[in-house]
Amino acid sequence: MAGCTAMSEPLLGRPGNNPYCHHRAIEMQRMGLRERVEQVAAASGQPFDHGLFRLIREPADAAERAIRGPVQIDDPRSPRTQDPHGPGTPLHIPRDEPTT
Numbered sequence: 001m002a003g004c005t006a007m008s009e010p011l012l013g014r015p016g017n018n019p020y021c022h023h024r025a026i027e028m029q030r031m032g033l034r035e036r037v038e039q040v041a042a043a044s045g046q047p048f049d050h051g052l053f054r055l056i057r058e059p060a061d062a063a064e065r066a067i068r069g070p071v072q073i074d075d076p077r078s079p080r081t082q083d084p085h086g087p088g089t090p091l092h093i094p095r096d097e098p099t100t
Helices: 005-012 022-030 060-070
Strands: 032-043 052-059 072-074
Touching: 005 052, 022 032, 052 060
Parallel strands: none
Antiparallel strands: 032 052, 052 072
């Protein structure tokens, strides 16, 4: 995992995997992928809180994306205030099922 802690920790709950990193975006593009951020829970309104987001990696090409769907989905992880060491525990938040 790499990236700017100031952005990735509030966004995904842990340091690393910063989807707003320019180098990361270029490398994803080189591999034919893109990343997007999806909010899964809003902030509660308390001081220093933040919402929860998942990171979705998918093909950059729209036609391929429609066929394959996401390549990887990283759900938010427990914050360091809850799990101070290691990568944290995945927070299982229900995903919206696509409608047909």
